């Protein structure tokens with residue numbers, strides 16, 4: 001009996017080989033209190049395209065991802081508003097150590113690749129030096145289909161883009177509050193970014209946000 005079951009399982013594995021499981025990466029919990037006022041951060045935020053050659057700390061990475069899309073409410077609501085609370089975005093990050101997806105529900109990252117994909121992003125972004133020189137390039141993508149049932153196709157696109165603006169601004173303001181340099185980058189070839197990052201076809205890249213230590 002046991003032998004039969006084992007054979008069955010083996011047969012199934014041949015037909016459906018197990019998918020490689022993306023490695024979960026823990027990040028420190030976010031700070032919920034800062035030392036600088038919102039007004040000061042609004043004054044301080046500036047697009048900066050040159051960075052010091054230093055990696056971000058785990059604390060900074062966790063804080064930036066949380067600012068973009070972190071959960072701040074027991075019902076799962078997030079730092080950035082979302083039409084119908086349907087959350088049409090995903091946030092990724094490319095660093096020297098690999099390519100990661102943020103999982104808001106557990107405030108963790110899931111490693112998608114161990115490769116440094118920043119050069120491929122730089123090429124896709126018309127060779128903008130800010131993309132090559134940043135310690136981390138955050139990538140905000142939209143999944144329009146999450147909104148389509150409620151809002152229809154046209155409105156879904158508009159709402160996803162508005163939501164991306166909210167998430168991006170949160171990240172940029174958080175970077176400023178941490179004394180980091182950052183710039184929002186919208187000029188890139190969508191298809192080339194999608195290919196470079198092996199994104200699922202339904203994910204449309206909207207923003208690249210290079211972040212690094214200030215020079």
Ligand SMILES: Cc1cc2nc3c(=O)[nH]c(=O)nc-3n(C[C@H](O)[C@H](O)[C@H](O)COP(=O)(O)O)c2cc1C
Pocket residue numbers: 045046047048049128130183184185186187188
């Ligand atoms: C939708 C959008 C797309 C942008 N794309 C780029 C870009 O591809 N490369 C870049 O260096 N800056 C880009 N920027 C940044 C602007 O150049 C910058 O915000 C503007 O010069 C004002 O400067 P400030 O951000 O310091 O206030 C973009 C900004 C926005 C809002």
